[in-house]
Amino acid sequence: MRDININHKHLSRLLLLTGLCCYLYYLMEWSFFLSRPSMLSYLSLTDSLLLLFTAPFPLLLLSLSSVCLITFLAFFIPKKSIIIDRVAYVVPALILTCMAFLMLDNFTYTVFGIASHSATTLMSQGYYWIMITLLFIYFTNKMSMVIESKGTLCEHLKPFYILFITLILLSILSLWMTYSQPLNTKLELDVSAKKTDFPNIIFFSADGVNSKNMSVYGYKRDTTPFLNSISHESVIYQNHWTNSAKTTGSVGALLSGKYPTRTKVIFRPDTFKGQDMFQHLPGILKNQGYYNFDISLRHYIDPADLKMRNAFDYANHRLLANQLFTANNLFLLRWPVATQFLEENWQRLYQRLAHLIDYKSMVNPHRLVNQGAEVPAIFSDIDRMKQLKEQIKIAPRPYFANVHLLGPHGKKFDYEKAIFTQTKAQPEHWMPDHYDNAIFQWDAYSKEIYQLVQEQGELDNTLLVFSSDHGKRHVINETLPLIIRYPKKEYTGSVILPSQRMDIAPTVLSYLGVKPPQWMDGHSLLSRGKEAYPIFIVSSSKQQAINAGDWKVAANLTYPFYSLGSISMAYCGTLYSIDINNINALSFEHQKVHARDSVCPLEDLTPKLAYEMILDHLASMGYDTDKLNY
Template sequence: MDRKIHSIILITVDSLRSDHLSIYGYNRRTSPFIDKLAKSGILLTQTFANAPYTTASINSMLTSRYPLMGTERYTNTNRGKTLPEVLKENGFYTLGFHSNPWFLIYHFGKGFDIFLDPYSEHHRKQKFTTKVMNFAMKKILGKIKAPYATAEELNEAVLKTLTQLKDYKKLFLWIHYMDVHEPYLPKTWHFTRKKLSYSYVLNLMRKKNESPESLTDSERELILRLYDDKIWELDKELSHLVNDLSDHLDLEKTLIIFTADHGEAFGERGAYGHCANNNLNLHRELLHIPMIFWSENNDTLSKFYHIEQSNRISKIFSLMDLGPTILNLLGIKIPSSFLGRDLINDKIQYVISQGVVAPDPNIEKYVKTNERAHAITNVEHKLIWWEQREYTELYNLVADPLEQQNIANENLELVHSLKSIIKREISQYSKPEEDEKLKKAIKNLKLKGKI
């Protein structure tokens, strides 16, 4: 094992798109501390989520497997080992801190010695949408309480736990922040430049989700500024966290990884948010995410410099590849169940991302499957394939990085080639018995006249 790394700190931010960070070229200075980490660490410019929503994306990160396996909606953490389990088996004490109720429902705590949501047990059991509505009422009534634990509260819980821990030699710490997730209710109003009533902001959030076409230009701009305010506030809390961690950990023997589970849409294709109103989106605004590796000791990052002889790496990468990369850095054998690739040693030619459309209540009674979409991204092109509809979108990422011009009809050979790669990848891990179950369920529905 590489003795230089004794602690791994994995920081994930919910709903953070890379192009709203100044280090990725954004016109507002939203992230001075994150920029500092990137400039003195390793910045990846072409990292993509494997799914556009949290449950599937985090599952892929933890298991190093594709989001959709067979006819499932997302890979199950019970299939193979998770990254925390592997690290725990190799002597790491594993800590996880979050404030998302889905994390417990979908067993994301598998492999953690401590997996903590500082929010109350009562709120933890509620659906996130219910938490947001309760939060909205408290705002209106003047009882200020966020619908999740804030970064400040999470940091406090992390530091308190580290103070109490004594008997560990190696540490894996995962912190998932919800601050950038809607509703975008800032404390400082840094970019909005004026304080707005919470009821006004909450009504604006409702409007963008329910009728985005009715938003005025000034409202669209305000939504962006509110989102940027939340990034700016989180950036300050991250600065405080890293500074305070130095009291508990040797930062020269610590690797900090900063990333996100997915991005956020701001009306690029009509809708806002991520998969709002069952609007599945596999475009850049939802999939392109930040990825930064940082350590106080440059020797810890030395393996990265051999990739492109620079601290700014354009090699394509995904959350699925994070686990194998971490294990390689530590000198730990990568489990055979991990399907991702190691950034340092492997040739990564493409990233596959997947998602499902909202449940069909008729089929839901029989099998957990819905219309699936797949995206394959390489350095030059991106293909989106809607499996059931047999509809494809193809984009030239060099000429059209924002994915506005579908050129599929003019490039049928390339479409076929990229689609074949997707089919080959997903067919390797499909379960025949599940596929047969799906066929029987659909046949029964047709006989009953329901579809």
């Protein structure tokens, strides 16, 4: 009986230390997120504190259950050794090891610009594993010292028992206070007129392409010979605009059919929240039997990183679980904020460990989009094309592919063959001739995909959409390409009326015979009227956080507009803009933007009235415009 009592004491101490380790781990992570632009930047102090006590609960349940299970099983092992008795110590030791590893990684990166993702050789990765192993051994030994010690230590632990019980009660209270009615994941759709045979759909976009640099739009250089050759079998939109100067917001508008001002997805760390997580084109297509895959870039536009739920089956070298049927569904639908915090924390740990075992490389996403030809092959457009071709060959039918190439992004441009230059060398940033080379490459890739679909006998059952996210160098005063080749050349011609990025999703649905849902802000280009409508375009705040190592991750987030830095409206040939980076000194400007023929319902629109329309739009999207001093 005495031995059993001692084991009970050991177990109670082990449970105590394990629980406290869970809370300490998330306290450190919460502090890290609080110190930088992150999802916590959008929360009030009260909500942040509630998150601090809510987040540890899943890990607490898992770790305490693991300790009890391991301890229980150990009783049934004959001739137990001291190692068997201490197996359960692994649980709290592992938690502390992960915490210490992340803290050291953050410190060395902030101070020296060196971290685990900098380890690219077997030797450097080995150093990190030695460090992790030593940390684990150290914490395991400390656990045994505390748990197995005798004497007065038990009396010193009493305040910690009280603390632990208090923390559990606070967690339960926080869970109750932050509980929300489960999000509605059902998509109410009118499919009474839908087609009996859905086509495959390919969105084939390139980053930062101005339509004026494409020969299919009249450019002097033959930068798009393939798109020229299929122009007669496509619809070419001559006056197409972005909805966001940043790729994050533009892709968000493309896939959701919503204003970036509605979803608040403008630039990272913005993500989809609430119902917006489930209301998007990929979700609708998935609901109708599509297999969806995304080939783009992690962090900035990856659908899972942007918290677009139940959207894609495959994205950027990985299969995605269906969020509606995974184990975290219960927590996600009722505590979405806490779930996002847990997911982002897990990704911080997982990406570093995966990098150290050479499973998946962890790289700076900002450098990937700016280094041009210096980007590693596995993160280049060559690899994206390889992924796309593989998926087209093996994906179940019908499929939806969202592809975003980065060759024309700049500052340096990435392409395979020099066409308008003698070499690929780019001694300066933003060199125009190399920009044209990158556009030519996108056109060549477009031809490859067209021919692949044609070889498979699926050209007349594939909807091809060629477009771009924003103008060169993120400008918003230039029109973008939008070329749609419908199956069997069902629609052709040239459209002068203005269109916008978020019109593409409802247009696709209309073609499929699925009525665009009311929550989509975009217009179907197949059924729109002949009048022009205002097109709202956002840009992120000018100041952006760049950590050590030039890791550009987020716009600075300040109340009440957070990542929103400016808001513009393209209407009737004029672009009206309000800079709200300084809410106490707004900047207003307007400029002609090469207006083409269109029917404008407000011919006498004055700048003052236009600015009022912009502010009314912000107010209707939930922004507190009373904070603006104008």
